Amino acid sequence: MDITVEELKERLEKGEDLHFYDVREEHEYEEDNLGAVLIPLGELPDHLDELEPLKDEEIIIHCRSGARSGKAARYLESQGFSNVRNVLGGILAYRELED
Template sequence: MPDITPAELKQRQAAGEKPTIIDVREPWENEEGRIEGSQNIPLGTLPDKVADLEDLKEQEIIVHCKGGGRSSTAQAFLNQQGFTRVRNLLGGFQAYQKS
């Protein structure tokens, strides 16, 4: 799946869509600001939580972090686990805030 831009995500949210968004930042980063509707699963705990996401294997999942690096790693990991529609938020939370 191609990555998603902050503008595209915001447009979809404004249209009432509620995509599955996973924030792979640390809890303290999530407390400083978050994307509405996102769930916080820090990258280091993702392998332990992957079984909880099993029902989402065929659904679109948008992953994000602060700038895009950790979420790119999360995207690759989830793809390896058989998740077929994982998209990385380009520029991460920083770009989302600015858009």
């Protein structure tokens, strides 16, 4: 299931406690981030143990444009995670909201 940047922005502004992850590379994260926890896509399988307690919780994943986070969401779903949401358009779309 996807989440729009509008919904994400609203929830971040409310200060909701989200399970929010960024699957871009470290250099991208350093340039610009939304406060999500960084787990680069290629390292996601190595972090399954720490994500395991969130299997039935909502997990929101974003990247630059939505492609890598879409892959990450599909991967987590294949591992039994039931409520993974991909941010449509990624950080690019999110930043457009702010212009």
